[in-house]
Amino acid sequence: MDDSDSESVADSQTTDISNAMDDSDIESVDDSHSTTDKTVDNSETVDNTKESHTDWYPVSFLQRLHDFRSEGHLVDVTLCAEGKEIPCHRLVLSACSDYFYTMFNGAHCESKKDKIEIGGVSAEALQQLVDYAYTSKITITFDNVQPLFEAANMLQVKGVEDRCEKFLTNNLSPETCLVTWVLADKVSSEPLLERAKIYTLKHFEDVCVMEEFLELPVDFLKTCISDDGLHAKKEKRVLEVVMLWVRHLKERQTHLKELLECVRFPHVDREYLNGILETDKLLAGVSAINELTQDQSRHARPRHIQGEILVFGGLTRSVKPKPGDDYDSNDDMYKLTLNCDCVDISPLPPIIWRASAACVVNGDVFITGGANARCHAWRYKPSVDSWTNLGPLVNKERLVNSMVALQGQVYVVGGVGTPKWTPVYDVEVYSEMTDSWKLVAPLLNEGVKDFGIASFCDKIFVFGGRTGKCTLLDHSHNTDAVQCYDPTQNVWTYAAPLPNPMQDIAACSVSSKIYLVGGMLAHVLCYDPQQDCYEKMTDRLNLWSECSATTCGSDIYIIGGCGHDDQFPHATVQRYNVTSDTMVLLKDFPITIFNHISVIVPKA
Known part of the structure; x- marks a missing residue:
């Protein structure tokens, strides 16, 4: 839910929640x-x-x-x-x-x-x-x-x-989030306040047309429009909302300048801005309006990242399987908004078979997967919706490997060799100039599959995983080791071990920390690379073994997964916000899914 003003709910500017519900x-x-x-x-x-x-x-x-x-x-x-x-x-x-x-x-x-x-x-x-x-x-x-x-x-x-x-x-909705934000502030409920604030920011386009928006206290409005995470399709919409709110009550004109200071004028169309300054006397009459609108250094950074979620690969099942039943493969690519609305479903091309790992570099998706017991690599360009084969890997006989992007380069890490599922410790990096792969220092003698992997501060971190051939419920091959790769030295070292051996986890870097989800974790686990220590964060809302996780801004999107023991997939989408340490449920994914891949790419 979204934030609320610090003024009393009984204040004349505050709306009654019963009117919005x-x-x-x-x-x-x-x-x-x-x-x-x-x-x-x-x-x-x-x-x-x-x-x-x-x-x-x-x-x-x-x-x-x-x-x-x-x-x-x-x-x-x-x-x-x-x-x-x-x-x-x-x-x-x-x-x-x-x-x-x-x-x-x-x-x-x-x-x-x-x-x-x-x-x-x-x-x-x-x-x-x-x-x-x-x-x-x-x-x-x-x-x-x-x-x-x-x-x-x-x-x-x-x-x-x-x-x-x-x-x-x-019951958060565009109609209720604002009054909930204000109420949460009044009763000092920090978790509710953060949820209401986040909801307001992410649904700004829907919220700002509600009658309740015009009753929002000024401090709340200022907090809302100054936030980097505000989801406004165009910055001019923020300017329009400010003017609408100010005109609602004459005495609000005294707040106009401080609100305009929150508008990111470098991202407002210049022709539109010149036109409105000529016709809107209230706006044109603000002191130092020309300096505000012409200063390109002020608020030069755009707001939240406009992205789309791509989900592909994995397994699905609509009914609980009997012993020996096979799962159905997901051969489609799903495109979702950041609110988890599904906007497109398209079949993967025949060249893509059992995609097992992916990462994003410069807006393009690099994917590896198995075909005929051999590992292949592909590149997907969302901007033109095209797929191409990449050059062959050095070690082609590996499956269930992982991938990560570091300093604009793509790394393939670990996996198992066929047909005996022997550990593969090889690590390869892709050269776009030569369309070829080369080996770098291999993993240490630890987990080679089902581990969490993330890059941070020009290094690669590998968390836990499994080594060697083992059955689904055999945890004896799990490790608590954390391996760290420094490309400048081409060497792997150990970091602080996990609290206990883990597998099937996903790792996401946000700001200065790495967050672990999935597997048998009952909560988000935060790793601080600078302090080399771990901290338990908020609890999960659903089982998430073999889920996927991808990051946009301060949010981690956790899609699908299953129970660790029964391997029955679900369609739950959980979104974790690292700033507020809160977990919320979004719309369900269109199908139950696990053992799949998700990435976020810039919105076309």
Whole structure:
């Protein structure tokens, strides 16, 4: 979800979240047990009371407390909000809320009062929270999520806070992301704030036409249009949005100059800009407007990378196979937007057979794969949609190798030889000038396949993998070794080992670190080459053994994969943002897929 303004949600500039959401979306939650049953149709019902008969006590106990309250038995305090009085028990409130625990522990005057006015919350939200304390049940809708979230945050009812955050996260849309951003800021929910902000940036074209956009506080708007990751097809659209927002309320004109300073005028068509300066008196009247629009050094860098995701190769299956069944090969290339909308599906040419690895250099895709038990290499130029054969590799008798780009050159690394699946430690680099390959220093005596590979700081890093012939469930050949290649010295050395042996992982370089996903990892694992150490990041959202991973800006797109044991593929697409350490689900891939390749190329 996307960021929100630091001003109060009750501020006149802030929109009411209920206006931006569909009333039919409801989440009912019962927290008395851990088991959950969910129904779909954009509503979520969680009933945690459905346990075995041996677990009747918690439910029975809560019911007795609820009965005591209804009967007025042992009631010792009355909460008041907006004229409504809610009798209850101090003990129950203290057990549910740290706010009330602190209030009733004797250090505050409220601990002795019979009636306590609770300001800053609605009577309805307060009643819901008291009911939750006695029943463990709460119903969240688009109508009540905003006041309920604010009340749960203020009264420190964490169970309801978490449910509201989950509800809003699951229902992000162009209509809701802005008000969610503002609300998340008010309740200091950093994960929700980052998700709402990221959503807004990536769906800017859809979000800026919503009525809610005109109500966005100025600080939020400024944050949005100054971000490198803003997805605007043309910079002139950013300028148009700024002018539209300023004109919505006359008093906003005082913010115009500071907002214009966020517009990247070097990327606005000059003829269009000259024309609007002649006709728009408000814009032309801004002090130093000529300096702003003519300074080519200011914001010279474009915003986010405009790219497309290409996916090819791999295996698919629509129904769970029986023992001995074969998977279906994916012989198509899928082209996706960065929002994971599939824009094209085209068959791979006959020359491409079982593509096993790929990397991108100068916008072109270099691919290797097996044909007749031999390794071949090809080049795909997305700009003209053409495929060509590359010169033969030095070691042609290798399969399931990997590839990586380093300093504008293509490297083929490792693999296994046929027919006995013997390790291949050879590493080759491609010369575009001679259309030929040459051997460089081989891998050390460690993993040669199913490893993660990435380039960083003019070096190649190989993480884990498997060595030698082994079955799917035989982990004895897995390694925790990390091998590092320095082309200036033509030598491989060891880096800090992985926390444990790993296979089927993917490695992606972002900024100054390398992120590992896939395999049996339950989370993203971050490797810092400068500190030579590892850090656990956020958890995965689905199993991802033999997934593919590719990077655009600060986002890692993790496509498909399967369970490590059953090898049954799925179509889930997970996007990990390294800046916010958040994982979100995108639209499913068109087919279930694993053991495939994905790359991101510049958008044509």
